[in-house]
Amino acid sequence: MTEEAVPLDGNAAAGPLAALFAVEPTTIMITCEGCGREGALATLKLYGGAMGLILRCPECDTANLRFSDAGTRATVDLRGSTRLTLSGAKPRR
Amino acid sequence: MTPTHLPWRIATVAAAKPESARAKAILLDVPGWPGHLAGQHLDLRLTADDGYQAQRSYSISSAPAGEPQLEITVERVDDGEVSPFLLDELREGDPLELRGPIGGYFTWVPGDGGPLLLVGGGSGVAPLMAMLRARTRSGDRTPVRLLYSARTVDELLYRAELDRLADEADGFELIATLTRGAPEGWTGEQGRIGREMLAARGFPPEERPRIFVCGPTPFVEACADALVALGHEGGRIKTERFGPTGDLK
Numbered sequence: 326m327t328e329e330a331v332p333l334d335g336n337a338a339a340g341p342l343a344a345l346f347a348v349e350p351t352t353i354m355i356t357c358e359g360c361g362r363e364g365a366l367a368t369l370k371l372y373g374g375a376m377g378l379i380l381r382c383p384e385c386d387t388a389n390l391r392f393s394d395a396g397t398r399a400t401v402d403l404r405g406s407t408r409l410t411l412s413g414a415k416p417r418r
Numbered sequence: 419m420t421p422t423h424l425p426w427r428i429a430t431v432a433a434a435k436p437e438s439a440r441a442k443a444i445l446l447d448v449p450g451w452p453g454h455l456a457g458q459h460l461d462l463r464l465t466a467d468d469g470y471q472a473q474r475s476y477s478i479s480s481a482p483a484g485e486p487q488l489e490i491t492v493e494r495v496d497d498g499e500v501s502p503f504l505l506d507e508l509r510e511g512d513p514l515e516l517r518g519p520i521g522g523y524f525t526w527v528p529g530d531g532g533p534l535l536l537v538g539g540g541s542g543v544a545p546l547m548a549m550l551r552a553r554t555r556s557g558d559r560t561p562v563r564l565l566y567s568a569r570t571v572d573e574l575l576y577r578a579e580l581d582r583l584a585d586e587a588d589g590f591e592l593i594a595t596l597t598r599g600a601p602e603g604w605t606g607e608q609g610r611i612g613r614e615m616l617a618a619r620g621f622p623p624e625e626r627p628r629i630f631v632c633g634p635t636p637f638v639e640a641c642a643d644a645l646v647a648l649g650h651e652g653g654r655i656k657t658e659r660f661g662p663t664g665d666l667k
Contacts (some may be wrong), residue, residue: 331635333659337475339520340461343424349522367523368657375461375473399419 332370332381339367341375342392344399348411355380356408359387363410366390424517426463427451431512432487437575441493441541442505443479446514448488454478456548457525457630457658460490460518464500474500475660477544477632478519479576481551491575493541524630524658528558532628533621536564537611537641539633542660543575546632550583550590561589565619567611567637569598593619611637613644623649628656635659 335351342350351367362384369380369389377393382405391402403409420426429446437443459477480489495501508514526534526549534553536546543566553560568574574594584592595607595615607615621627629650631641638659645655 331661333635333661334657336459336521336524336658337660339459339522340424340473340475340517343421343520344419345421347423351521351523365523367521394419397419 332372334371335365335367335369335380338371338378338380338392341378341394342366342401344394345392345401352411354408354410354412355389355406356410357382357385357387357389358405358407360385363408424520426515426517429488429514429516431508431510431514433510434508437491438493438573440573441491441575443489443491444504444508445480445487445489446516448516451488452519454482454488454519455522455525455527456482456552457545458519458521458548459545460488460516460520462490462500463515463517464503465515472499475520477548477658477660479544479547479551481548481555483552484555485551491541491544491547493575524632524656526552526628526630528553528556528560530628532560532562533625534560534562535620535627535629536562536566537616537620537629537631537633538564538566539611539637539641540568540573541575542631542633542637542658544632545658546630547576549630550580553590554583559589561621563591563593563620565593565595565611565615567595567597567633569596571596571601571604611641611644613647616641616644617648620645620648623651626651626654628654630656630658632658632660634661 339351353366356363370383372379379388380390381388387405389405393400429448432447433445435443459475463473465471476490479491492504538546580592583590600608631638638657642657
């Protein structure tokens with residue numbers, strides 16, 4: 326892709342992350358190790374796509390989550406996050 | 419890896435209806451579809467004869483219930499590798515591989531309350547359309563305003579349906595704006611959605627509207643910043659960006 330990279334957001338990471346997350350991932354609250362911001366995974370800046378992606382803090386740009394999927398092996402690297410919180414887990418359907 | 423709780427399914431194209439010169443509504447029969455919430459999306463995967471795969475996310479624009487088929491809205495991305503195929507090659511009866519429903523953050527369910535301020539740029543109106551349709555289908559009367567920006571009048575999606583819904587005067591108000599010139603007789607807004615238009619046509623912060631903003635990244639960021647500047651609580655503004663995926667860096 327030659328155009329300048331414009332980040333999307335964590336909403337678009339939900340499908341790929343389902344490889345490792347049994348719960349719907351976009352409402353998980355992530356606390357940034359860089360600045361302490363806590364926000365839903367959906368609000369993080371997304372770079373990459375289905376095969377590999379990075380979610381960055383929209384405040385300080387710290388990489389909070391890296392994900393790769395090589396087909397037979399999927400990995401989530403959470404360096405850059407201090408806490409993941411799932412709350413109010415009311416079933417939405 | 420394919421998660422067991424989100425399997426790829428083979429859908430069948432039931433119809434592909436032009437929505438504008440650059441977009442089509444694609445109706446899909448999806449055996450085993452577990453149902454969805456307004457605002458959720460699906461992942462679509464195309465596989466070429468040589469095994470090359472391309473995957474894209476599309477918002478679901480049909481209501482969660484009461485419609486026989488799932489609908490996505492596909493707008494042409496010039497030089498794209500997926501949208502030209504979907505718009506030019508796909509025919510009724512063709513199989514299409516997809517998985518979903520996906521997402522839970524950018525969703526609205528009748529009963530969640532409002533008022534509801536929906537802000538859409540271009541085909542970012544698709545998930546907002548699902549919310550409007552969900553409201554209508556369920557008989558919900560949450561006050562809702564849709565601020566919808568398109569470049570030209572020909573690029574306004576769902577125009578007839580939106581006009582019809584607005585005519586029902588059941589608490590839904592449509593505010594359409596054109597950013598690249600309006601035809602003679604146009605009675606809507608002109609220019610980009612910014613702080614002024616959001617202040618004049620949106621709900622005031624005191625009414626604590628639930629706000630959903632969807633569109634290309636620059637559109638979403640400009641609207642979200644303007645809404646925060648107007649005094650809306652950040653926690654009540656939900657955003658979803660779409661566009662060509664950013665490179666890893």
